[in-house]
Amino acid sequence: MIENIFQFNPLVGNNILLSNPYGSVYKIHGCISNPKNIIMTEQDYQNFDNKYELIRAQLLSLFIHNPIIFIGYSISDTNIKSILRTVFSYVDPKSDLAKKIRDNFLLIEFEAGSDSTEIVEHDIDLEGMSTIRINKIKTDNYIELYNSLSDLKLPVSAMDIRKVQDVWTTIKSGGEIKVKITENLSELSNDQLVIAVGSEKTVRYDYQTKAEFISNYFQIVEEANGQLIETLNKQTISTNEHFPVYAFSSLCANIDNVEKYKQRQLEKILSQMPRVKAASKEKYNNISDILTFESSIEKITNIIIYLIWDDIITLTELKDHLIKSQEKTSTHYRRLLCLYDFLSY
Secondary structure, three states: OHHHHHOOEEEEHHHHHHOOOOOEEEEOOOOOOOHHHOOOOHHHHHHHHHHOHHHHHHHHHHHHHOOEEEEOOOOOOHHHHHHHHHHHHHOOOOOHHHHHHHHHEEEEEEOOOOOOOOOEEEEEOOOOOOOEEEEEEEEOOHHHHHHHHHOOOOOOOHHHHHHHHHHHHHHHOOOOOOOOOOOOHHHOOOOOOOOOOOOOOOOOOOOOOHHHHHHOHHHHHHHOOHHHHHHHHHOOOOOOOOOOOHHHHHHOOOOOOHHHHHHHHHHHHHHOHHHHHHOOOOOOOOHHHHHHHOOOHHHHHHHHHHHHHOOOOOHHHHHHHHHHOOOOOOHHHHHHHHHHHHHHO
16 A cells, blocks of 8 residues: 555565665565565564564664654564564663664554553563663554644655655656746646656645646645645636635635635525526436436536535535546536535535
8 A cells, every 4th residue: 555655665575675765665574576575484484583683773773763653563562572672682771872762662552442642651571681661552543643643744754855866866867857937837737847856646736726726626625735725825716716715714714815705606606596496397316317317517517506405415425426527627517516615614
């Protein structure tokens, strides 16, 4: 999953020794891409213990310089204790360096039904070594954990470093560099490289046109991207535009003229009600049937609006319809999105 979503490089077994740790997934116990190297049997684990001292040394370096979060392990897990034993065989448990490692270390331990987010200190007996102290949370509240991680704002991320390294290597080797210069930001779209260095899959832009705000509405709302939403202030929403502002204003308090835009959005919704009611003589209970039996996009839109307003079709069904739509720049799409936005937010 991490490889697919973040485009991280998988590093298996001994390949860890030759790796750049930034933007990599360490598969210490092997990978299904090469079944012979998977650590699974008792003999495999014995061989692993005998051969992987250098890998442990690499992990030690990571522990010293980076925060480490263990998820999915018990405090009594053999792997946890083995790694900690390796770390503190090189580091005096009473030293400042040991304290730095402890401060970087957090164990998430599952406790059914617990909403706790309290970090507590926990002593571990490493059997043959002195007792060490780590940070631990016992919880079933993983949503709060993930929200806290996603809210971290770091000046420079590990992935930023990796992206610059990779792109600089491409430049030195003569790779193709795309450049676009424009004096009009509204001409730019998200598929263009704009004063940025990095993968076109992962670069985030500080500006979107109004059409892109509408096309990317659900993604922007899901990410709660307040900084991006604030760039709406660089644009003007005209009186004849169907533009959804309620969700955006709930995520960003700094939108100019927001009350005027809200009132205008509501007035446009209410003004169309007489004609949508007239178009809705047929009896429908879901969007699928409307799309099956009606051919006019104008009539389809009017019927959906009326049935949503009359609580016959749910907002969840409308959201699914909007997400699947291929016509995210049409007036019909904007009318439906503005209704969804108003009723939802």
